[in-house]
Amino acid sequence: MPTPRASRLRTAEVALLDSDGVIVAVNAAWDEFCLANGGDPRAVGPGVSYLEVCDRAGNDPVAADVAGAIVAALGGDLPAPRRVLVPCPSPTEPRWFDLLVSSRLDDTGVCIGATVTLSPVPAEMVTGRDRALGPAARSTFAVDRLLAALARHDRESLEIFVHHWLGPALDHDARQGTRSVAAAAAVLDLGGTARAAEALGATEDEVRRDRRLLHELCHVDPDADPGSHDLLALGVALRAWQVLGIGKR
CATH class of the missing domain: 3.30.450.20 (PAS domain)
Incomplete structure (x- = not known):
């Protein structure tokens, strides 16, 4: 440090x-x-x-x-x-x-x-x-601590929630070697495509492409109202995916 x-x-x-x-x-x-x-x-x-x-x-x-x-x-x-x-x-x-x-x-x-x-x-x-x-x-958002506590008590239910919202993207990433979920999670965590690209060793265009892919695969409109249920649920699922380490590559 x-x-x-x-x-x-x-x-x-x-x-x-x-x-x-x-x-x-x-x-x-x-x-x-x-x-x-x-x-x-x-x-x-x-x-x-x-x-x-x-x-x-x-x-x-x-x-x-x-x-x-x-x-x-x-x-x-x-x-x-x-x-x-x-x-x-x-x-x-x-x-x-x-x-x-x-x-x-x-x-x-x-x-x-x-x-x-x-x-x-x-x-x-x-x-x-x-x-x-x-x-x-x-070091983490409050929601991460809440999700971590939930994972300790009911990991199965949290995994079901993650797969409900991210399942198609996780399956696509596993089959095709893409990283749509990781890109979207990094943008959410780091607050923008530039930092996400640096962290992932990718270009900003690649991060934007992978993030668009996630929204397409999960059928969530990225241009919807930020307070919409689908966008909020997708964001929570991305945080939970990080906490659980599901489908890590």
Whole structure:
């Protein structure tokens, strides 16, 4: 996680982890950010366990959320990237980062590790709700916690709900190798096609195409009133799909 000194670097920092959560590669922006903030790249670079770094943070809830996302990614249990909003104030200003965790898959679809991406978020874009809820609550939407609780008590019913709304798209993705569900979930989770494309390693046009495909397969009008029953139900189904890890690729 970034160290608290002022920095104006805007390029996303990326680290690749192996199947044990150990960093195997970082991009130049990762090292540059570390140096600009007075850190030692050797302490947060290749050969260092990201999970151990999180453990050393003690009871910090954000570190615990990041570690949990990494463990899920290493197990192949993240059907779409997971976002954690990380507060990292400098001595002179508030500072926030979007931390995205996703599974790394080889050409055969086998999980070989995880990818961690850090992107700066302008302080003015962080809502008062984000600030007030506290670090643990910032990492997921309240509905995710509700769905997770439901999954513990009645997973079968939640799976039936997900397949009712997403079944045709899940089946199509499994047969054709598309990722309509993952694209739509990423757009919902990250708040736009640009960030979803970056997280999925796709172009924005590909994300838009896959998202349109989902709406076509599930017979839900994407241009309907945002408060319509079908759009709301589809959104909840996408969140539940992420919580359950159904049909992960």
